[in-house]
Amino acid sequence: MAGGKEILSQIKSISNTKKITKAMEMVAASKMRRAQDRMKASRPYADKMRQVIGHLAAGHLEYNHPYTQERETVKRVGYIIMSSDRGLCGGLNVNLFKQALRSIADWKKEGVEVDICVFGAKAAAAFRRYGIVAQKTHMGDAPKVADMIGTIKVMLDAYEEGRIDRLFLVENEFVNSMTQKPQVTQLIPVVASSVDSIKHHWDYLYEPESKEVIDALMQRYIESLIYQGAVENVACEMAARMVAMKSASDNAGTMIDDLKLIYNKARQAAITQEISEIVAGASAV
Amino acid sequence: MAMTFHLDVVTAEQSLFSGTVEEVIAPGAMGDLGIMPRHSQLISKLRAGELQYKTEDGMASLFVSGGVLEVQPHVVTVLADTGMRAEDLDEAAAREAMKQAQDALQGKDPEDLDYEAIQSELEAAKAQIEMLHRIGKARGH
Numbered sequence: 001m002a003g004g005k006e007i008l009s010q011i012k013s014i015s016n017t018k019k020i021t022k023a024m025e026m027v028a029a030s031k032m033r034r035a036q037d038r039m040k041a042s043r044p045y046a047d048k049m050r051q052v053i054g055h056l057a058a059g060h061l062e063y064n065h066p067y068t069q070e071r072e073t074v075k076r077v078g079y080i081i082m083s084s085d086r087g088l089c090g091g092l093n094v095n096l097f098k099q100a101l102r103s104i105a106d107w108k109k110e111g112v113e114v115d116i117c118v119f120g121a122k123a124a125a126a127f128r129r130y131g132i133v134a135q136k137t138h139m140g141d142a143p144k145v146a147d148m149i150g151t152i153k154v155m156l157d158a159y160e161e162g163r164i165d166r167l168f169l170v171e172n173e174f175v176n177s178m179t180q181k182p183q184v185t186q187l188i189p190v191v192a193s194s195v196d197s198i199k200h201h202w203d204y205l206y207e208p209e210s211k212e213v214i215d216a217l218m219q220r221y222i223e224s225l226i227y228q229g230a231v232e233n234v235a236c237e238m239a240a241r242m243v244a245m246k247s248a249s250d251n252a253g254t255m256i257d258d259l260k261l262i263y264n265k266a267r268q269a270a271i272t273q274e275i276s277e278i279v280a281g282a283s284a285v
Numbered sequence: 286m287a288m289t290f291h292l293d294v295v296t297a298e299q300s301l302f303s304g305t306v307e308e309v310i311a312p313g314a315m316g317d318l319g320i321m322p323r324h325s326q327l328i329s330k331l332r333a334g335e336l337q338y339k340t341e342d343g344m345a346s347l348f349v350s351g352g353v354l355e356v357q358p359h360v361v362t363v364l365a366d367t368g369m370r371a372e373d374l375d376e377a378a379a380r381e382a383m384k385q386a387q388d389a390l391q392g393k394d395p396e397d398l399d400y401e402a403i404q405s406e407l408e409a410a411k412a413q414i415e416m417l418h419r420i421g422k423a424r425g426h
Binding site: 055 | 296297298299300303313314315318325326327328330352353355357362364366
């Protein structure tokens, strides 16, 4: 018998693992639901914000915010990368990093330097060699704008002072609980989705001054985009973990079944052998 | 029928109102703004205070803690930092917040104080209490 005891202890340890993965799956499922709610709740704000910024881009304003001006030469670009703090969520982070690296490699090919700002411990570890200028980790499952502002400001200041000429956001898009899509979007200069074609020249009335209002609006716009990205990333993390843990539990189940079969076969073989030994012994008497 | 336009009030956490209104009175940074249909394009910062709007059913109001207001001839968008419906306002909580902000202004070492944040908190709490009193009077308490 091929070590019945060993097989038994292996089964035991795998079923313990299965219990853990099962529990993680259920936790991730309930956290995902909450993260999805948060994501939905903040979406109207982001949508309206985008609409207002679209209007801004379509109008002829007396004051042009630096974030709306395209710079002619690009010498250095910034990346904000959203990742999770913890692993065990399938290929979520790896896929995202690949996407980010591809995009970064394109810039480097053209001789453009890259500054990186990361959210989440996984990205902080992965991009350590690439020169991180700002990072923020362990924001928890409900990220708050207040926690992120400082880190974002580093990049925004770099843009305003001309150290970087473009700023990108790399994050996972939550398509549904089975699919998450890594994507790179340009934050600044603001790519205006000018909805209506410019038919006549108009400008806003401003209260107080145009600069003050537009500055406040732009700051909120960038914050809302990044906040939305962070919330969405949490939903993605939970969804990916749920799927990964489900397949881990399923794999543990099949492994346990296989091992049980081997164990039973070995047990039966041992019994058969014992019986035949007894019979042989008895007939010899 | 009276002329109407569309009003959206959203905060980072939720959408507070979306619908057709006849008039909006918003707490602009430089003073209250009354907005009627076909108002010319305007963009303004908001201070903490009461945002009133008139629907078919009469006047209703919301509390906003500041933000940005955008006016297009037929659409008005309020991007509030935080906000709540008038019926959710809680005087006790507002007084508590006000007291905390005042304590923070007096008690601590002035160097590590974020004056702006506390000041805006204090103003928001004050505005909430004012608004509650106004509504209370209107309801005849």
